[in-house]
Amino acid sequence: MFDSISFIGSGRVARIMLGGWQHANVLPARVLLYDTSAQAVSALQAEFPSVKNATLDEAAGADLVFAALHPPMMGEMMASIAGRLKADAVLCSLSPKVKLAALKEKLGGFGRLARMNPNSPSIVGAGYNPVAFADELPSAAREQLLTLVKPLGQSPLVVENLLETYAVISAMGPTYFGFQFAEVAALAKSFGLDDAAANQALRAMLIGTADLLFASDVPQDKALDLVPVRPMAEHEPVIKQMLQTQLGGIYAKLTS
Numbered sequence: 001m002f003d004s005i006s007f008i009g010s011g012r013v014a015r016i017m018l019g020g021w022q023h024a025n026v027l028p029a030r031v032l033l034y035d036t037s038a039q040a041v042s043a044l045q046a047e048f049p050s051v052k053n054a055t056l057d058e059a060a061g062a063d064l065v066f067a068a069l070h071p072p073m074m075g076e077m078m079a080s081i082a083g084r085l086k087a088d089a090v091l092c093s094l095s096p097k098v099k100l101a102a103l104k105e106k107l108g109g110f111g112r113l114a115r116m117n118p119n120s121p122s123i124v125g126a127g128y129n130p131v132a133f134a135d136e137l138p139s140a141a142r143e144q145l146l147t148l149v150k151p152l153g154q155s156p157l158v159v160e161n162l163l164e165t166y167a168v169i170s171a172m173g174p175t176y177f178g179f180q181f182a183e184v185a186a187l188a189k190s191f192g193l194d195d196a197a198a199n200q201a202l203r204a205m206l207i208g209t210a211d212l213l214f215a216s217d218v219p220q221d222k223a224l225d226l227v228p229v230r231p232m233a234e235h236e237p238v239i240k241q242m243l244q245t246q247l248g249g250i251y252a253k254l255t256s
Contacts, residue, residue, distance in 0.1 A: 004031075004064070007033050008034050008068060009034075010035035016122050016123045017066070017152060031052065060081040060084035061085075063086070064090050065085065066094055068095075070095065074097075075106050081107070090137065091107070096163060113136070115163055119172075122152035125153055126153050128154050129154065185202050
């Protein structure tokens with residue numbers, strides 16, 4: 001396994017992955033954090049005391065480097081660490097949009113690369129984190145990376161040109177529905193359920209609905225018509241249009 005792991009960027013995605021490993025009691029022994037914001041590093045250290053604040057040189061010198069940056073920052077940062085990576089290291093980008101070929105170019109020809117799209121349920125080991133590998137990355141390094149992220153949830157291997165689709169659907173997906181689920185849970189409590197009963201009912205309903213719609217042989221139109229009362233029916237066209245407009249716009253931006 002990798003003796004040292006670093007995150008260049010100490011924001012939400014680093015917290016999700018560190019939290020998932022901690023949840024599974026497999027937090028790597030040596031984790032280095034680099035961020036231009038000392039506050040971001042301190043916030044993660046408060047939650048994960050074993051992780052170390054590092055210089056950019058130290059972070060770039062880890063066995064596995066996670067580039068946890070927003071797309072506009074990726075090119076400049078990769079160019080700045082070109083030549084600082086160890087020859088047998090692996091760099092895994094956690095960012096959409098920036099392709100493997102562009103990463104390799106910015107890194108001066110370094111090709112031991114991967115890309116992954118973590119999503120927020122990874123923090124409790126229930127993530128869906130698609131992975132794509134550069135051709136130059138050897139099979140042993142691929143297996144090491146997949147073993148490391150296994151406690152976070154599923155990590156299907158996908159072709160790189162679909163990663164932006166997964167970014168919109170699975171990585172950002174919890175933001176489209178999470179606030180609605182939380183509101184329904186709050187209503188359940190206001191209607192008389194205690195916290196445990198409300199949470200149990202919502203969890204069972206959501207898992208069951210997902211299995212009915214996406215893991216059964218019941219046609220979707222029939223599955224959606226099994227409940228005779230649909231209080232949100234008059235609002236469904238507006239909600240669908242909002243999803244089409246907003247998600248379509250995000251996808252277009254990521255693939256332009």
